[in-house]
Amino acid sequence: MASPSFFDCSWQAFSAISPPPPISTRQQHSLDNKGEHSGRLTAHTSPLTEAIANGNAVVYVGAGASKAAGLPDWREFLKALERESRAYSQNAAISIQKRILEGDYLVAAEMLQNVFGNKLQDVTHRVFGKVSVPTPIHRAIASIPFSLAVTTNYDCLLETAYHFSVPRLTWQNPYDVLQNVRSGIFCVLKLHGDYAVRESVVLARSHYRDLLQVNYALLNSLRMLLATRTFLFVGVSFSDPDLLALMDEAKSLYGDVFGPHYAIFPENHFDPEYSEVLERSYNIRTIVAPPLHVPSLQCDITGGVAALLYHIGGISSHTALSNPYRHGFAQFLQDPSSKFQPAGERIQVGWLLKNLVLRLGVPHGYVSMCDSSMPEHRILYRNFEYEVTDEDAKYSPAPETPEALDSIQSCLFQQRKIEDDYIHLSDVDNSSRDLDSQGFLEANYTPRYKDAGSALCVPVYVDGHRSGVVTLEADAGYMFSKYHYKVARQFADRIGSTRYESNRLADSAVILKKYSANPFEFQEELRRSRDLDDLDLQCLLYQIDPYAGKLSATLRNLDETQRNGNNNKIVYDFEEAALASEAFRERRTIRISDTKEALKKHPPVIAKRGIELFDIEGPVCAFPVHVRGYTAGVFVGWSGGATSQDIPDLDSVDKRYERIFKTRFWRGMERARRLLHVIANEPIDRSQNDDERSTTSEKGGRAAEFLEAVAETLQPIDEGKSWGSRVKDRGFRKRVIDGLLKTIVGQGCGLKRVRLFTVNSDSQGLAKTVCIASRNAARVGPPGHSSINGYRGIEIKGRDKYIEHTMRRAEFDPYARLQDHVTLGGSEDSSAKLFHKAPERPWIVAPIGPQHCEWENGNRLGMTMCGYLAGDDFYWDQKKQKMIDDSLNIKNESIAREEFVFKRYCLDFASDILSILMYYEASAQDKPDLGLRP
Incomplete structure (x- = not known):
């Protein structure tokens, strides 16, 4: 017999908003389904699957579910008790037998209760305690995230089917049941008692009714659940008058809001007329389960019901894909990407795998991936x-x-199926048969889960390339449907996206690897800035390992290595309480005013071992390093023992000098941030391999060329000394400004044009914007236009939306950004003709001015905008006789993006150097001679 594959896709599940067709139509099977293994959903089931997906469904399990395990149903149990009662009273046994033959089970149960008395509990324990292996029906129920399970069975098969410990409560625990339902904690409610809790076993219905009448809390809870939740009845014959009476009361109380509820009937137990009665009287819709012949299942009836339940579970899981997942204990699995943006691959894939396994109700799953660093994925x-x-x-x-x-896994990885991209094993013991039928003749399956009976393998794609496989293993009889495959496929796609993001993150950190491997050289590179050298800057650059979920930094000398247990790297997990980890998790700058005070706080955001390892005292700062939109590293900086005594011109230590020191420190960290982003965003020469690129990096790339040009420009002007009061001298300012603008259009940065503006307010309070200096690269300007200061003296009069936009955003975003007509919704650019801009093409704008921050903790308080830098890649095309954007000549989009981002950070760095100069320059605009002629 052929093994069952996925269910067909033609299940008749009708729309939740359309009325169901007549019951006679709904309960008939299509002729084209004869002989298939799947059967059909033959009821209006959308409300059921949606209720399961939303955590609002309750399963009610009757004796029919346990029959396949060899346990008796209600009638058979009474007959077994009658046979044992003969040892106590022959006359009573004869009367009980007569009642059973006549179908008067309630009276027979009352008589048996009188015969056995307290010994009835011992008999129940012996009968229902001998079986502990759940049936496929129980396992199927356990795979579906019901909010509550109610059963009239004495056995423990249902709770045993769950792969985790579930609370099991009886009628003796009404308030616990109520609290669990209210709190969303899954439990199994055993209405007639639990064989293992002897005093809870109830046989006689009069006894049960008496208990319910006294136990109003439980009775009212059941009524409310019947009115507010959707019930699925499995293995229930609806011959219990107490259940029907309870439903009658609930329907009378709640009227039209009662239901719909659902009941599964095996095909050979289905009665259309009785189903009509259930629907009209109790709003219970019937789902018919045709027989299913599966070697791993015990009988046709069991297989059909279990298969139907698994399919319902698959549809529900697929329906709930966009919702937070809720299982047994109402555990909401917190998506780590909501905290870690994005989380490392280890954290994110682990969460996705756990969510998938719990969502589908399988016991085991694993993910196999290729090594992304290998040139060939085999x-x-x-x-x-x-x-x-x-x-x-x-x-x-x-x-x-x-x-x-x-x-x-390896065969699926290397051998793509033509039609269906998966491997499905319905019977692990005969896996070779399934693999042969699916075209995998050489494949072998070795289960990882000890009780595996079925398996599903789904490939993982990364950027269009097959890069891994997700494997799900379940117990015997678990029927994977096409909806299960759809859910697994969606999670496999998310795993692939996580690997793709990790690969992009690793690729973005190529330039940083050089500096991370040589931390002392990197530190000295930053200290070429006098602001940072005056602070005696000490720093670490942490590399991000997205696959392992760790941050690591190479130590700077042998002493630090020895103090770190002879390990030359300091490593933190993403989740660890460490300054670098916190800056990475939060994706923001973290400033700590006093490390000793921070360690006393609970919970600390810094690691004690890091503070002690580097002897950090006073303030410390950490910020994420962004490379083309990705967080590629974390910088941590502090002052290497520099205190207020070490700062020139300070001769005593008091609050005033502490304030000056910390203000300089926060200012220095801002300079380090901009400087590091220039280094980190250097465009990658993609024509070279990794070895050639490493050699080129050692010789110095464009970032080094640009920074060297800035240093060579400033050295003869300031003679390597702090600027001090010289910033008030117009001649000094002129030389610095001209030199910086020259470097921006040089080979290192590579912008075609740059302009420097001052911004003041006129007598009417409107912005008065004047271009005080400009620079073009050779032969880029329009005919007759000077390369040096060709736009000097141009004033933008009246209100200009672009300048107003820059002034507004500069208050809280003082960094270089792209700007064009799209920025302001297509508003006209009044300066387009004045500065020969390429029509509708973007340029870069960097606000300039002193930034203000709280001296104690470094919190930014905005900036005083004195002017701005504007740079672009526009040039005059001789053939077309118009200004065009040179970036349009770069066909590769990723290279064009890298170029733009690097030039933006270069402009950003230059604007930071100019900030204090422009404060004085803007105030000197009313004077007739600025000394800025070419």
């Missing part, structure tokens, strides 16, 4: 594994656990 490594009994997903870094080349 080998898979098992990286992530999760079993429901574990607290979290286990991570194994490659290449510790390679998959065998003939494993189904």
